[in-house]
Amino acid sequence: MGETTFSEEEMQVFRKLFDDWDGNKDGVIQKEEIGPALRAAGADPSEKEISEFMTRADTNNDGVVDFNEFTNMIEEIKRTVPKETLLREAFKAFDINGDDKVSSQELKAFLQKYGETLTDEDAEELIGLGDVDGDGMLNVEEFIRALQEFD
Structure with a gap:
């Protein structure tokens, strides 16, 4: 795979995510770090x-996943996994x-966790934008609908 096509902001989020997955902070993700991260x-x-993920992500077969391999894996997932499936998984997080x-x-x-700070009012306002049933929270369907509208 070649160069990723992500924005600078997306790459910053992916760097934070990569750093979170890199449990021992050695600059690469090892197989034993994947399970806890997922x-x-x-x-x-x-x-x-976990083994399948490692096999797909570790494209240079050195036994670890570096940042470039990590972003290539994200790009592959984005290309091959239906958006609704990704949003359902995101909801769980x-x-x-x-x-x-x-x-x-x-x-x-x-x-x-990813460096974004919101006031309570801002968080409530964002939830309110997608809250169809008026309970002050988002269920999975409201979450998906709201994120698809902003895409």
Whole structure:
């Protein structure tokens, strides 16, 4: 794969994500760091899935995933996985307490992990933009609809 086509802002987010996945902070992602990183994002990968991820991502076969391989993997996923599937997986990461809804506090906490700060009012306003049923939170369908509208 060649050069990625992500914006500078996207690359900054991916760098933060990469750094989070790099548990021992050695500048590369090792196989044993993948499982905990995916679990922290709301997934529950099997050992087989972790091995498959590593095989697909480690394109130079050196046993680790560097930042370039990481962004190439994101680009491949973006190209090959249906957008709704990606948004459903993203919802799980935002739904910190696992109640199948994203509150303004969960939105704020998730974004803070990636360097974005929101006031309580801003978080509530963002939730309100997609909150169709008026409960002050986003369910998965509202989350998907809201993100697709802003794309």
